[in-house]
Amino acid sequence: MAAVRVEAVLAAAEEQEAEKRRSITVEKELELEYDLGNLLAVDRNPPPAAALRGAGPRREALLQALARDNTQLLMSRLWELPAERAGGAGGPLVAQLPEPTFRLPREKPPPKPRPPTRWEQFARLKGIRRKKKTSLVWDEQAKEWRRRWGYRRAGGDPSRAWLAEVPAGADPEEDQFARLRREKRERVARNELNRLRNLARAHRAGSAVPAAPLHPTGHQDRDELRRVARVARVSTASLGRFQPRLPKESAEPPSRSGGKKRRFEPLLGNLAAERSRQLELLRDMGSKKPVLDITRAVNKQLRQEEAEAAAANKGKKQSKRGKRGRRQQRPGRSGKKNGTRRQPQQQKPAGGGIGGR
Amino acid sequence: MRPLTEAETRVVFEKLGKYIGENIQLLVDRPDGTYCFRLHRDRVYYLSEKLLKLAASVPRDSLVAPGTCFGKFTKSQKFRLSVTALDFLAPYAKYKVWVKPGSEQSFLYGNHVLKSGLGRITENTAQYQGVVVYSMADVPLGFGVAAKSTQECRKVDPLAIVVFHQADVGEYVRNEDTLT
Numbered sequence: 001m002a003a004v005r006v007e008a009v010l011a012a013a014e015e016q017e018a019e020k021r022r023s024i025t026v027e028k029e030l031e032l033e034y035d036l037g038n039l040l041a042v043d044r045n046p047p048p049a050a051a052l053r054g055a056g057p058r059r060e061a062l063l064q065a066l067a068r069d070n071t072q073l074l075m076s077r078l079w080e081l082p083a084e085r086a087g088g089a090g091g092p093l094v095a096q097l098p099e100p101t102f103r104l105p106r107e108k109p110p111p112k113p114r115p116p117t118r119w120e121q122f123a124r125l126k127g128i129r130r131k132k133k134t135s136l137v138w139d140e141q142a143k144e145w146r147r148r149w150g151y152r153r154a155g156g157d158p159s160r161a162w163l164a165e166v167p168a169g170a171d172p173e174e175d176q177f178a179r180l181r182r183e184k185r186e187r188v189a190r191n192e193l194n195r196l197r198n199l200a201r202a203h204r205a206g207s208a209v210p211a212a213p214l215h216p217t218g219h220q221d222r223d224e225l226r227r228v229a230r231v232a233r234v235s236t237a238s239l240g241r242f243q244p245r246l247p248k249e250s251a252e253p254p255s256r257s258g259g260k261k262r263r264f265e266p267l268l269g270n271l272a273a274e275r276s277r278q279l280e281l282l283r284d285m286g287s288k289k290p291v292l293d294i295t296r297a298v299n300k301q302l303r304q305e306e307a308e309a310a311a312a313n314k315g316k317k318q319s320k321r322g323k324r325g326r327r328q329q330r331p332g333r334s335g336k337k338n339g340t341r342r343q344p345q346q347q348k349p350a351g352g353g354i355g356g357r
Numbered sequence: 358m359r360p361l362t363e364a365e366t367r368v369v370f371e372k373l374g375k376y377i378g379e380n381i382q383l384l385v386d387r388p389d390g391t392y393c394f395r396l397h398r399d400r401v402y403y404l405s406e407k408l409l410k411l412a413a414s415v416p417r418d419s420l421v422a423p424g425t426c427f428g429k430f431t432k433s434q435k436f437r438l439s440v441t442a443l444d445f446l447a448p449y450a451k452y453k454v455w456v457k458p459g460s461e462q463s464f465l466y467g468n469h470v471l472k473s474g475l476g477r478i479t480e481n482t483a484q485y486q487g488v489v490v491y492s493m494a495d496v497p498l499g500f501g502v503a504a505k506s507t508q509e510c511r512k513v514d515p516l517a518i519v520v521f522h523q524a525d526v527g528e529y530v531r532n533e534d535t536l537t
Contacts, residue, residue, distance in 0.1 A: 265360045267413055271391050271406055274360065278385045281366060286379055299481075299508045 026069045034077055037100030041074040114202040118194070358397040358412065358423060365430070369394065369401055372428070372436045373446075375487035376500060380449035397422070400429040400537060401436070403445065422537040440499060440524035441536060443489075447497035450489035452482045454503070454520050461492050464499065465527035470520035472513050482507045488520060499525030 033042040043066075051062040081095040116124065123129075136145040139154035146154035164176035220228070229249075234240040265274070361369065373381050384392070384403070391406040397420060404412065404424025412423035425445070428438040438446075456464055460474025476493050484506040490498045501520040510519050529536065 264362065267358060267360065267395070268410065269360070271393060274393060275385060275391065277363075278366060278370075279382055281363070282370060282379070282382050282385065285367065285370060285374065299506060302508045 026072050028069075028073070032070065032073055034074065035100055035102040036077060036081065037097050038102050038104065039074070039078070039097075040102055041070055041077070043070050112206060115205045117198040117201075358395050358402075358417065358420065361394055361396050361401065365396065365401075365434075365436075366394070368430075368434070368436045369427070372438055376438075376446050376451070376489060377449040378451045380451070383449060384445060394427070395423060396430075399431075401427045403427050403442075426537045438500070438524065439536070440526060440528045443497055443499060443524070443526065446500060447489055447491075450500075452479045452486050452488045452503065453491055454478050454482075454488045454501070455491050455493055455495075456498065458493055461498065464490060464522065465525050467522060467525065467527065467531070469504070469518040469522045470501065471515065472510065472517050472519050473515040475510065475519050478503075478507055478510055478519075480507055484509070490520060490525070497526075499523070499527075 028045055030045050047066060048062055051059055078095060083093050083095040085091050086094040135148060137148050137154040139146040146152055164180060166172060166176060233243050236243060370381055392403060395402050402424040408424055412420060425441055426439060427442040428436055430436055455476035456470055457474050457476045464470055482503050484503060486503045488503050489500045492498055501523045504518045504521050505513055
């Protein structure tokens with residue numbers, strides 16, 4: 001009895017092993033549809049009837065077999081993709097997925113449009129539409145086209161207006177300039193208040209606050225992209241401290257105050273550290289300096305030519321001058337003759353004509 | 358007053374290096390005390406640690422000049438070396454130019470050095486190299502930029518400029534008001 005039981009156990013174990021080591025080829029009537037970008041495989045084959053109705057272990061087993069087969073097919077497709085080893089020779093094998101074709105539905109509901117502001121409501125009610133205004137206005141005094149507002153606007157600089165007429169019904173003792181300034185301040189404050197109120201209303205209504213998208217859209221300008229890049233750099237677990245720099249990014253870490261305040265080293269900080277930093281800077285600067293090959297080459301060439309010319313002269317004029325003459329002739333600052341002859345060869349590649357001539 | 362940022366230090370060292378080459382480390386790392394560079398109102402000053410501690414207690418508006426002024430940063434952040442740095446450049450200068458007694462005065466008035474006034478020049482001076490100008494008695498007069506390399510100096514005619522004037526000790530008298 002015990003022997004039979006052992007045999008049965010062994011047979012069961014062997015069957016399990018065989019199941020595990022099933023073949024990797026799977027037969028299907030209809031080919032599956034693959035979207036490898038989403039790691040998706042869609043099986044349109046009708047499942048076996050027993051898998052559809054009823055519950056029970058048989059159904060479970062059939063469904064599991066179906067899942068296993070389809071997964072196997074998907075995996076074999078994934079293994080066919082071009083792959084490379086990430087991070088050098090010992091790193092993991094990474095497959096390059098193609099672009100996803102299946103459009104996944106939205107995860108979150110679409111954003112609600114922001115509610116209209118008070119002015120927008122009023123304008124819609126009254127039927128007021130935006131009048132397109134030209135950006136330049138003809139300034140009669142300056143006799144040229146000037147901006148409507150801003151730097152050098154038409155109508156002169158309001159801060160340098162030296163005349164402020166007292167209006168008809170106003171108090172003659174009142175300071176008109178002060179009144180204008182006060183009214184401008186009040187206008188600015190009122191506008192700001194309304195803007196903030198509109199923003200609060202929009203936020204309360206739960207609409208999406210129009211923020212700049214964080215992915216590149218192709219319609220962003222340089223400053224926006226720089227801001228987005230900074231946000232992306234800082235969105236790591238260590239807040240961007242160990243992110244490698246892009247080739248043209250500045251080496252200084254972004255300031256906490258958003259670039260408003262410059263921070264310097266303390267005046268009497270660690271002087272020894274400052275000294276060592278400067279010495280290292282000097283070492284870096286010294287190592288990168290290339291030897292001035294150009295000037296050396298030019299000077300060498302000139303010396304060579306001088307020597308050749310001297311040799312040629314010696315050959316031509318049989319030197320009756322003797323030793324004394326040659327010694328007198330040696331100190332090289334010879335006169336115009338040599339200078340003018342050498343002139344075209346003296347031109348340095350970068351030189352230019354600074355010294356005149 | 359504040360220490361120089363790394364970019365500013367680099368600019369200053371590059372300028373100094375044109376005159377004294379790698380001897381800058383003798384200025385930075387001195388055996389007889391800790392000396393440092395500080396920036397006060399766009400001017401770079403070289404001062405000892407002791408003086409720095411004293412100057413730190415002076416209010417900014419009342420402080421005229423802590424230490425020796427090496428030069429100033431212009432509005433576009435370029436560094437201009439001034440004559441007050443001569444005492445520190447002269448002993449470490451790599452390329453020197455000696456001026457004949459006759460044209461010393463001309464140089465001290467702010468003119469360039471002509472070939473006729475050139476006494477000696479260090480061998481292997483490249484063109485546009487920073488040089489320190491001395492009189493024949495080895496008294497430093499100022500500094501400048503070599504307009505011609507040593508080889509070219511030999512061949513050029515007597516009225517050609519060989520050293521462009523940058524700063525001279527005559528400025529102590531001429532620009533008394535603006536020097537610090």
